[in-house]
Amino acid sequence: MTRLRVALRCDAHASLGVGHLARCVALAQEARAQGHDPVLVGRFSGPVSDELIARADLPVRLELPSEVDVVHVDSYTDAAAYVAPLLSRVHDGRFGVGPAALATDPTPGADRRPRPQGLGPEALRLAGERYALLRPDVVAARAARHPKLAGAPARPLVVTVVVGGTDPGALRGRLVEALRRTGLPLDVRGPGPTLVADLAASDLVVSAAGTTLWEAFALGAATAAVCAVDNQEVGYAAAVGARATVGLGHAGELDPDATAARLSALLTDEPERRRMASRAAALVDGLGAWRLVSSWSALLDRPVHARRVDEGTLTLRPAERSDAPLLLAWRNDPQARRWSRASNPVDPDQHARWLTDSLSRSDRVLLVATDAAGPVGTVRWDRADHLDPSISHDRPDEWEVSITLAPDRRGAGLALDVLRAGEEYLAARHPVTAYLAVVHDDNRASRRLFARAGYLPDRPADVDGFARLVAFARG
Numbered sequence: 001m002t003r004l005r006v007a008l009r010c011d012a013h014a015s016l017g018v019g020h021l022a023r024c025v026a027l028a029q030e031a032r033a034q035g036h037d038p039v040l041v042g043r044f045s046g047p048v049s050d051e052l053i054a055r056a057d058l059p060v061r062l063e064l065p066s067e068v069d070v071v072h073v074d075s076y077t078d079a080a081a082y083v084a085p086l087l088s089r090v091h092d093g094r095f096g097v098g099p100a101a102l103a104t105d106p107t108p109g110a111d112r113r114p115r116p117q118g119l120g121p122e123a124l125r126l127a128g129e130r131y132a133l134l135r136p137d138v139v140a141a142r143a144a145r146h147p148k149l150a151g152a153p154a155r156p157l158v159v160t161v162v163v164g165g166t167d168p169g170a171l172r173g174r175l176v177e178a179l180r181r182t183g184l185p186l187d188v189r190g191p192g193p194t195l196v197a198d199l200a201a202s203d204l205v206v207s208a209a210g211t212t213l214w215e216a217f218a219l220g221a222a223t224a225a226v227c228a229v230d231n232q233e234v235g236y237a238a239a240v241g242a243r244a245t246v247g248l249g250h251a252g253e254l255d256p257d258a259t260a261a262r263l264s265a266l267l268t269d270e271p272e273r274r275r276m277a278s279r280a281a282a283l284v285d286g287l288g289a290w291r292l293v294s295s296w297s298a299l300l301d302r303p304v305h306a307r308r309v310d311e312g313t314l315t316l317r318p319a320e321r322s323d324a325p326l327l328l329a330w331r332n333d334p335q336a337r338r339w340s341r342a343s344n345p346v347d348p349d350q351h352a353r354w355l356t357d358s359l360s361r362s363d364r365v366l367l368v369a370t371d372a373a374g375p376v377g378t379v380r381w382d383r384a385d386h387l388d389p390s391i392s393h394d395r396p397d398e399w400e401v402s403i404t405l406a407p408d409r410r411g412a413g414l415a416l417d418v419l420r421a422g423e424e425y426l427a428a429r430h431p432v433t434a435y436l437a438v439v440h441d442d443n444r445a446s447r448r449l450f451a452r453a454g455y456l457p458d459r460p461a462d463v464d465g466f467a468r469l470v471a472f473a474r475g
């Protein structure tokens with residue numbers, strides 16, 4: 001892996017808040033963990049900013065270094081098209097869209113919304129809550145968390161109230177007053193050096209719909225959220241719609257008594273807090289920073305695909321029962337079995353039952369590719385939430401691909417064309433937000449194929465060496 005020089009461009013001060021900085025710090029720490037050299041570029045002021053930078057022990061510069069491999073921009077006002085081998089940018093819905101080779105929108109539900117205006121067609125897009133950028137201490141706290149004991153605690157409920165790093169609208173005081181009006185015995189905590197531990201220990205987190213809310217989600221905390229500023233609107237609505245948080249409304253509309261009533265109902269309903277916390281933890285898995293930093297490396301190492309076959313000669317059709325002998329031969333080919341999770345040969349009766357079941361399923365698309373010379377291979381799509389229980393059933397539009405070329409057609413540069421044709425076939429007939437692929441780390445041919453096709457890291461390799469990749473639909 002190439003050691004990258006990474007410049008993270010953002011600002012933080014009293015009126016802006018520290019959310020952009022917190023995300024850049026998360027990326028800087030992940031970049032360093034992966035062996036890269038990160039530097040923060042911008043202007044930072046205030047005790048929270050100073051603490052974030054000092055705890056991460058990061059170098060800070062006012063201007064971009066002269067030599068850099070990745071420039072990553074997290075700013076709503078800086079729309080400069082920096083010159084670098086890779087320009088990466090984070091935006092939140094329509095806020096912060098600008099020139100980029102790689103554009104990431106981590107707001108919940110972004111993968112299910114249209115491509116924002118202003119994002120050029122050449123930009124690769126990463127979207128959705130899987131890209132919530134969390135600092136390592138939050139990720140570590142998620143891994144170490146333990147389920148709280150059932151039943152009402154014999155202590156005051158712990159409630160952490162955080163409204164950004166600076167709270168320019170003095171919203172926190174109004175929320176604390178609403179909690180006081182519940183009349184419940186509460187241990188109310190706020191931002192500070194022990195914030196992550198307090199979030200993890202909380203029975204309820206009351207937060208603006210920004211960085212702290214996604215941290216609370218990752219920690220499996222029950223939450224109530226306020227839409228504090230306009231750029232939080234889209235993420236707030238999506239999180240409330242997913243029932244991952246209780247929406248308290250917009251900052252300018254908070255009524256103390258109504259807010260107290262909603263908080264009281266939530267604080268006295270421990271089963272609902274548990275259900276909500278479980279939904280939230282499923283949305284934000286803590287791998288967002290790893291995904292984005294790994295994507296930088298993958299893009300800069302991506303091979304160039306210089307050859308394409310005549311696309312008019314390649315066709316895809318749905319598989320039929322008469323294809324059973326051909327599909328079985330491809331399935332039992334030694335090289336195909338070598339890189340499959342199920343590496344044992346399949347007997348004809350077993351395969352016939354599998355094919356009959358596959359052709360009747362609505363969550364599987366099984367295709368055969370041919371060209372003028374004959375059969376080329378097969379592409380199979382499976383709805384990912386039916387394969388992997390960790391994928392939320394609220395996101396049914398992600399599909400996992402399996403592609404096999406006929407042994408006598410390998411090495412002819414056909415795989416990428418077959419994959420692209422498979423994507424187009426699927427998207428023309430089913431809603432698709434993302435394409436997934438599971439590839440063994442040692443399968444160099446498949447890794448090159450999916451790299452050329454723009455698939456980027458989505459999950460590290462498991463104990464058997466299989467890693468998951470993702471490519472988002474361009475719509």
